[in-house]
Amino acid sequence: MIAALHGTVLEKSEEEAIIEVAGVGYRVAFSVLTLARLPPAGDAVRIRVRTVVREDALELFGFLSPVEESMFVLLTTVSHVGPRLAMTVLSGLEVDALASAIERGEVARLTRIHGVGKKTAERLVLELREKVKALPRRQAAPPVAATADEGARADLVSALANLGYRPSQAEAAADEALESLGAASLEALLREALRTLRTPS
Numbered sequence: 001m002i003a004a005l006h007g008t009v010l011e012k013s014e015e016e017a018i019i020e021v022a023g024v025g026y027r028v029a030f031s032v033l034t035l036a037r038l039p040p041a042g043d044a045v046r047i048r049v050r051t052v053v054r055e056d057a058l059e060l061f062g063f064l065s066p067v068e069e070s071m072f073v074l075l076t077t078v079s080h081v082g083p084r085l086a087m088t089v090l091s092g093l094e095v096d097a098l099a100s101a102i103e104r105g106e107v108a109r110l111t112r113i114h115g116v117g118k119k120t121a122e123r124l125v126l127e128l129r130e131k132v133k134a135l136p137r138r139q140a141a142p143p144v145a146a147t148a149d150e151g152a153r154a155d156l157v158s159a160l161a162n163l164g165y166r167p168s169q170a171e172a173a174a175d176e177a178l179e180s181l182g183a184a185s186l187e188a189l190l191r192e193a194l195r196t197l198r199t200p201s
Contacts, residue, residue, distance in 0.1 A: 001053075002026070002049050003048070003049055003051075004046070004047065004048055005019050005021050005045075005046070005049055005062070006021065007020050007022070007026075007044070008020045008043065008044055008045070009038055009045050010025055011164075012040075012041065012162070012163060013164065014035070015029060015087075016028060016035075017030060017035065017062070019045065019047065028047065028060045028061065029059065029061050029062065029087055031068075031087050031090035032191070032194065033090065033091060034062070034063065036160070036163055038064075040162055047062040047063060047064060048062065048065075048066065049062055059083065061086075067095050068095050070135055071095050071098065071132075072087070074128055074131055074132065077128075078120075078127045079127065080120065081124075085115065085116075085120070088113065088114065088115040089124070092112070092113030092114065092187075093109075094185075094187055095135070097185075102124055102128050102132050103132050105125045107121045107122055110124060110125070114191070153175070153178060156174040156178070156186065156190065156193060157174045159190055160173060160190075160193055160197075163194075169197060170193075173197050174189075174193055176192075176196050177196065180192055
């Protein structure tokens with residue numbers, strides 16, 4: 001099984017990237033938040049990988065940190081949560097925030113993740129509430145504030161550019177997200193900006 005890749009980012013889309021290693025391109029699925037952190041096409045990258053083998057396919061799921069991979073594994077142990085849905089969950093909240101939401105039983109917060117219904121959120125809490133306590137956590141820190149200062153805007157524009165959007169698209173979407181949400185986390189801003197970009201004008 002493939003456990004890690006060290007190569008070059010060949011191209012990126014909204015849900016996956018192609019990582020070239022020794023002339024071979026590996027199609028790897030990532031969460032939206034992790035895709036935003038991948039370097040741009042042409043740059044080197046080292047990722048952790050989980051290989052999922054099905055009767056009709058072999059899929060690779062990528063991560064930039066051991067804790068993200070561990071959370072993915074935990075999520076896929078939940079009833080009716082497959083690897084694709086696990087990636088959807090990881091796209092909705094940073095790992096620390098997700099672990100906290102599960103541990104505290106915040107079903108309403110979990111259902112705000114696109115693609116996660118109430119039953120799925122309740123299963124996440126029921127089946128993972130104790131297990132997430134074993135995950136390593138980063139030191140508590142305030143969420144990235146989505147104020148209108150240049151630093152917050154620059155972070156959001158950079159994340160969108162890393163996903164492959166043109167600078168003009170990234171800047172316009174960042175401005176709309178900041179205007180729409182005001183004070184919010186970077187992850188919430190990123191989701192709002194992506195929603196704007198996907199909505200036909």
